[in-house]
Amino acid sequence: MMVSFEGVGLRYGTEAEVLRDLDFTLDKRGFYVLTGPSGAGKTSLLKLLYLAQRPTRGRITMFDQEVTDLPREALPPLRRRIGIVYQDFRLIEHLSAFDNVALPLRIAGMSDADLEQPVREMLAWVGLSDRARAKPPTLSGGEQQRVAIARAVIARPELLIADEPTGNVDAEMAQRLVGLFSGLNQLGTTVVLATHDLSLVKQVPGAQLVRLEGGKLSDPTGALRHPPQRREEAGA
Amino acid sequence: MSVLRMSAAERRLLPGGRLSGATPWLIAIMTFVMMLVAAAGLTVSHGAATLEDASASRYTLQLPGGAGKEEALAASIRGLPQVRSVEAVPREAVVDSLERWLGAASEGADLPIPALAEVTLTPGADAAVVEKAARTKFPTAQLSSSRSTLAPLVRSLRALGWVSLGLVLLIGLAAGAAVVLATRAALAANRSTIAVMHGVGATDAQVAALFQRRMALDALAGALVGAAAAGGLLLLLFGAGQVSERWLGGGAPIGPGALFVLALLPFAATLIAMTVARGAVIATLRRTP
Ligand SMILES: Nc1ncnc2c1ncn2[C@@H]1O[C@H](COP(=O)(O)OP(=O)(O)OP(=O)(O)O)[C@@H](O)[C@H]1O
Ligand SMILES: [Mg+2]
Numbered sequence: 387m388m389v390s391f392e393g394v395g396l397r398y399g400t401e402a403e404v405l406r407d408l409d410f411t412l413d414k415r416g417f418y419v420l421t422g423p424s425g426a427g428k429t430s431l432l433k434l435l436y437l438a439q440r441p442t443r444g445r446i447t448m449f450d451q452e453v454t455d456l457p458r459e460a461l462p463p464l465r466r467r468i469g470i471v472y473q474d475f476r477l478i479e480h481l482s483a484f485d486n487v488a489l490p491l492r493i494a495g496m497s498d499a500d501l502e503q504p505v506r507e508m509l510a511w512v513g514l515s516d517r518a519r520a521k522p523p524t525l526s527g528g529e530q531q532r533v534a535i536a537r538a539v540i541a542r543p544e545l546l547i548a549d550e551p552t553g554n555v556d557a558e559m560a561q562r563l564v565g566l567f568s569g570l571n572q573l574g575t576t577v578v579l580a581t582h583d584l585s586l587v588k589q590v591p592g593a594q595l596v597r598l599e600g601g602k603l604s605d606p607t608g609a610l611r612h613p614p615q616r617r618e619e620a621g622a
Numbered sequence: 623m624s625v626l627r628m629s630a631a632e633r634r635l636l637p638g639g640r641l642s643g644a645t646p647w648l649i650a651i652m653t654f655v656m657m658l659v660a661a662a663g664l665t666v667s668h669g670a671a672t673l674e675d676a677s678a679s680r681y682t683l684q685l686p687g688g689a690g691k692e693e694a695l696a697a698s699i700r701g702l703p704q705v706r707s708v709e710a711v712p713r714e715a716v717v718d719s720l721e722r723w724l725g726a727a728s729e730g731a732d733l734p735i736p737a738l739a740e741v742t743l744t745p746g747a748d749a750a751v752v753e754k755a756a757r758t759k760f761p762t763a764q765l766s767s768s769r770s771t772l773a774p775l776v777r778s779l780r781a782l783g784w785v786s787l788g789l790v791l792l793i794g795l796a797a798g799a800a801v802v803l804a805t806r807a808a809l810a811a812n813r814s815t816i817a818v819m820h821g822v823g824a825t826d827a828q829v830a831a832l833f834q835r836r837m838a839l840d841a842l843a844g845a846l847v848g849a850a851a852a853g854g855l856l857l858l859l860f861g862a863g864q865v866s867e868r869w870l871g872g873g874a875p876i877g878p879g880a881l882f883v884l885a886l887l888p889f890a891a892t893l894i895a896m897t898v899a900r901g902a903v904i905a906t907l908r909r910t911p
Contacts, residue, residue, distance in 0.1 A: 458908065466823030476818050480637040490822040492631060
């Protein structure tokens with residue numbers, strides 16, 4: 387089990403709860419597709435998952451430890467095991483595409499010599515080899531999104547969280563990127579992907595659809611109650 | 623990511639050449655003022671010490687109404703082991719100085735003119751023994767220390783020294799506050815970069831190191847400029863003062879220890895700026911989730 391939520395609720399300030407009574411577990415091998423109308427709280431749920439937000443009630447367990455009120459100093463090592471694709475990319479504007487992608491490796495202490503090759507390979511894979519020195523403001527929306535994805539997966543995270551990762555790319559690139567996520571999932575990464583594009587679910591055999599509406603989760607396919615079988619079996 | 627060994631890539635995380643254009647200048651001005659005040663304080667303290675040293679073994683032997691007996695008075699204690707030197711003050715000199723105090727009127731008046739001798743005792747000598755020796759021949763002779771006449775002056779010089787130390791600390795405090803403000807502004811300007819760094823697992827220490835390094839460079843540049851300006855001005859002032867210093871027999875206006883303290887000041891300022899910046903960053907980051 388990768389993640390478990392028990393009676394989790396979240397409210398911003400004094401507003402009504404955006405998320406309430408969330409009870410679910412995510413399996414280590416799972417590939418979850420989170421949908422729901424705009425404003426349903428998908429991004430908020432993902433923020434809880436990537437430890438940028440603490441719940442206002444309930445308990446969250448990740449990586450076999452309770453993270454609900456872990457002290458601040460304990461969070462960075464956990465965050466290094468999580469890859470994030472933000473809905474708004476959040477690239478560092480004054481850094482080149484290369485430096486943006488290399489950031490997680492640098493923060494983890496890898497030397498420039500060691501990270502050169504993996505970063506080049508990653509950029510080639512998302513089709514941005516010739517844009518390695520470009521700064522984000524000079525990249526198209528789709529190119530920025532690919533840099534953001536490359537940054538999220540470069541450090542081989544155990545948990546990959548992507549918020550609308552294919553919103554700005556054409557269908558062919560979307561398929562390629564989902565293929566990348568699926569490949570990582572096969573190598574052992576848990577994937578949680580928020581999207582409005584339900585066709586993505588069909589592209590990944592064994593993907594579990596989860597729907598967020600009115601602050602509550604429903605799982606039409608029963609994915610959360612019955613963790614997935616091995617992907618090969620599920621896909622067969 | 624440590625502050626001292628930071629790669630070019632890590633340095634690129636903060637854009638621009640410096641934290642904020644005004645910071646180095648602010649620190650330059652504060653260092654300049656701080657060094658001048660410190661130099662003044664050290665000079666005054668040094669002066670007080672010199673004065674005290676010089677007056678410590680100086681005494682005046684006085685015989686009221688003993689005009690004309692100056693030489694005999696001096697001879698009464700000359701040769702004692704406690705006495706390093708003794709010199710009779712010529713009668714004319716005494717009259718002269720009396721005139722200066724009392725005006726020409728003293729000439730006609732039948733003032734009792736004392737006999738005086740200036741005495742330097744050996745260090746640690748007991749003045750009472752010397753006075754007793756003088757009294758065997760002149761029972762009304764008095765030996766008085768110059769120290770007691772100079773004491774109020776020495777005390778106020780000492781106080782001035784402490785006042786300047788207080789001023790230096792106050793300026794340092796103001797500089798620290800300025801560094802905190804500059805650091806906070808820099809944090810706000812780089813909020814999105816910090817969020818991304820945290821997202822990929824950067825520790826607060828890693829984030830702080832970036833700002834700390836930048837602040838150290840800004841502070842060092844400012845402190846060196848301020849120190850150079852202060853140093854130049856002090857050289858000018860003390861260079862001119864040197865002549866009068868020699869005349870007073872005081873030697874250098876400040877000791878080598880004090881010079882060392884002054885030279886250390888800009889580096890201390892840099893170190894403090896760096897530490898304060900780090901503290902400000904960590905404190906601000908703690909308030910984010
Ligand atoms: N930082 C915040 N402070 C206050 N309210 C917030 C904050 N972030 C989100 N909200 C509110 O919480 C609700 C859920 O927002 P959220 O971004 O999680 O929705 P979403 O499902 O990701 O929407 P979309 O599909 O448009 O991205 C919205 O009503 C939003 O206005
Ligand atoms: Mg969203």
